[in-house]
Amino acid sequence: MRRAVAFVCLLALAAPASAFAHASVRATQPSYRERVEQAPRTVWVRFDQGVKALSNSIVVVSSNGTVVSGPTRNGTDPHLIAAKLKTLPKGAYTVRWHAISSDGHVVSGVWTFGVRVAAPPPTEAYGSSGPTRTEDFVRWAYFLALVLLVGGLGFRLLIVRGPLPPRAESRFYKLTGLGVIAVLEVGIVAFLLRAEDALQLPFGRLLYGDLSPIASGTRFGTAFIAMTLGFALAAALLYLSWLLEKRALLWLAFAVSLGFASGLSLSGHSAADAGSSWKSELADWVHLSAACLWLGGLLQLALVVWPLAPKLRKETFLRYARLAPVLIALLVTAGLYLSILRLPHLSDLWAESYGRVLLVKLGLVSVALAWGGAHHTFARPLVERGHPIVGKLSRSLLGEASVGMAVLLAAAVLVDSKPPPQPAPRPTQAVTVSP
DSSP, X not given: OHHHHXXXXXXXXXXXXXXXXXXXXXXEESOTTXXXXXXXXXXXXXXXXXXXXXXXXXXXXXXXXXXXXXXXXXXXXXXXXXXXXXXXXXXXXXXXXXXXXXXXXXXXXXXXXXXXXXXXXXXXXXXXXXXXXXXXXXXXXXXXXXXXXXXXXHIIIIIIOSOOOHHHHHHHHHHHHHHHHHHHHHHHHHHHHHHHHHHTOOHHXXXXXXXXXXXXXXXXXXXXXXXXXHHHXXXXXXXXXXXHTOHHHHHHHHHHHHHHTHHHHHHSHHHHSTTOOHHHHHXXXXXXXXXXXXXXXXXXXXXXXXXXXXXXXXXXXXXXHXXXXXXXXXXXXXXXXXXXXXXXXXXXXXXXXXXXXXXXXXXXHHHHHHHHHHIIIIIHHHHHHTOGGGGGHHHHXXXXXXXXXXXXXXXXXXXXXXXXXXXXXXXXXXXXXXX
8 A cells, every 4th residue: 555655746746847938037137025225217127038117117106105117018029118217205116017928918016125224024014904803813823734744743752652553553644644745735735825815916926926036035935945845854764764664754744844943043033123133033944843742742642642642541641641741831931932022011912903812812812821720730649540530531632632732822812913112222322520
């Protein structure tokens, strides 16, 4: 059976993919996110093939939405479209363009530049609405996928350690496999949603959009590419571990997954906002990793060990009970540090939307911690004695995991929310000394 699955996968990889022949951008002026000291008089886009320009193929707007460009023209070079600009004052500008490619498809794109100021990333270009509720849901799904993958691998390697019954082993691979596939697919959806908002295009035209400014010109895009490649490697290692029954490959998949999960920390608030540093990035990664290992362990206990490996219930539960307090301590400590860093004043907790979402998250975390404390205080002695009620403990474990998933939902909303601005530093005053 496993050889047949491997043959099908190799056959799918060998099948050639169809190539699109639409025009691609080769150069722009000004270039992506360029800061210029002198205002340009013209904006142009050069393609790798001839395109047809419409009168509004290039539209340049200021940060307040004022159109500062004239009609677009092809000129003598069919590979180039250009538009003249008005006299531009100091500020940030957004360029949105579209043109008809030789294959009949409408190609589109966006980039930003600044005149004597830093240009914003294209995801913050004028007209972009910012994260939506759909993106909140997608990020939550991404967190859940990481829980299944990172938490599942961590549980199998750090808690179970030994062999599992065949049915339990099969379910473990199904859950972690679902996790790594979801990480890859949900990550692609998240990237497309962010690109759709930046380009302000319907999904049909997004297929022919120029995504390079977002992929290479933003922290989010760079992290997306690195994480996609990293988790693809993790998927291959997980598949080979199942196929060859090599435990060492699980360790490699766990290390790769845990390492590339840091992409979220290196591209979010902890890396981009004022006051961010390597300490905030590390704290964010520790916070996320501890949450994944904690919740992933609960799901593996409830869905794999309890129903399919009853002989291992006592041993695995007690091992998990010893590890869980360490994970929770890391999660809480890192979370408090990040909260203090992002909220300049205590009143921001109830006065700012970011603080109110954080309060909801803290409330859910308190419920989850109380539930886990009850397991540690009351369920652990029963498990040690082999009490008959232990057989029904999986429902309570699922209940705690469900609260943890609600915590992840609040975290997803929090990640897409804007923290309150940091107070401006007070100017230092010169001290004069009288003679």
